[in-house]
Amino acid sequence: MQSLVYLGPGAAALEERPDPRPSAPDDVVVRVIGTGICGTDRKILLGHFPARPGVVLGHESVGVVSSVGEAVTGLAEGDRVVVNPTLYCGHCARCRRGATNHCLNKSGTEVGVDRDGTFAEFVVLPERFVSPLPANLPFRRAVLIEPLACVLNNVRAGGVGYDDVVVVLGAGPIGMLVAAVCERLARRVVVVEADPYRLDLARSRFRRVVSPAEDVGEAPSVVVETTGNHLDEALGLVADGGRVVVMGFDDSYTSQVTPLRLTNRGISVIGAGDYPAEVFPQAVDLIGGLDLPELVTHEFPLADHEAAFGALSVLGYSAMKVVIRSDAGVPAGPDGWPGER
The missing domain is CATH 3.90.180.10 (Medium-chain alcohol dehydrogenases, catalytic domain)
Structure with a gap:
């Protein structure tokens, strides 16, 4: 073969x-x-x-x-x-x-x-x-289905709920899936994307899509970082007491995070990793009805x-x-x- x-x-x-x-x-x-x-x-x-x-x-x-x-x-x-x-x-x-x-x-x-x-x-x-x-x-x-399983695990780890404002960094396939899932759970979802091609496609589906130079509005309680190289930006956006879910993979990216910045502002940085076994069949069930x-x-x-x-x-x-x-x-x-x- x-x-x-x-x-x-x-x-x-x-x-x-x-x-x-x-x-x-x-x-x-x-x-x-x-x-x-x-x-x-x-x-x-x-x-x-x-x-x-x-x-x-x-x-x-x-x-x-x-x-x-x-x-x-x-x-x-x-x-x-x-x-x-x-x-x-x-x-x-x-x-x-x-x-x-x-x-x-x-x-x-x-x-x-x-x-x-x-x-x-x-x-x-x-x-x-x-x-x-x-x-x-x-x-x-x-x-x-497989990328959706990754998304479900990370959204669950971020504890996204009805009172959350969620900002999704990146409008690739993962970012689009994150935004679609969070729309079902949170009161407001904003997608941020720099690439013109992906920015246009995201705007054809989601109500609130901005470029990195634009204001996301209300400080988000949850930021999902799907690119793997924008943790610093995520920490700058998230509200005090909020959660940053680090989802993207990029072994070449490093970030200098001052622990006091997290403790003073009450920020949680969350890495969910791979999905556990029970999440995959959930993705099989969900993918057909996802908008x-x-x-x-x-x-x-x-x-x-x-x-x-x-x-x-x-x-x-x-x-x-x-x-x-x-x-x-x-x-x-x-x-x-x-x-x-």
Whole structure:
């Protein structure tokens, strides 16, 4: 099979890898239909997030079950599925108390980071990390399930409630999902974005969208920082007694935070990390009814991976959610994605 392999900062290439087969009784082999490019994938290539050279990139994936191990009972060949790439062992002390997102045995299990991911024609995972899709949920919307799970975990960690004013820094796919979820929970949501392309798309959906030079209005009780490199700005915006949720990933960014600034103003800085196991099915249930513009704006075949990442250039965006399609030869439905089973 064709696979997009990470070679080191700034470099990835297509390689032929053996087609996976079930090697454990609970293994499920998924024929990948499409995988969204995550900000993490982009930052891996930029050298701003660590990954293992030689790993197959990608983790925001939907597909169709190709084959299953002998112990698999909940899935069958041909089922439409979404991949949950946040693996956990299930038996360490943290997993036993429900903190599967902080599993002590994470090494080698981060799909698309240090375990082979989904920018490929097939991927194999244990059954518990492959979820069936609702029959009426299109693949184009389902590819947003994994990023939505990240959002739900962070919004929950921020304790967003009906009396909150929320400012979302960044109007990429994550920022748009955060704003859509917070609209259901908070009394006011403001989105801040600098990039003209993403600013215009956010303004087509949300009532209060501003550039960084504009006033956000009432000081927010919650700031969700989705870019990974604007913590200082978030601390400058948040009201006394407020919460800053640090959601974006950028290993190259540092911030000098004076502890007294936090204690005097009563500010909480929150990092939620990966989502625990129970959040992923919540995202599966929620994504179909979430009020969003069309976030999947561009699709590229696996062979055109350079153009796919180029649409998310550091010089300026020309896309929102970019999906790399791996479904060559699979019959298409009316929207260009494969139809029902």
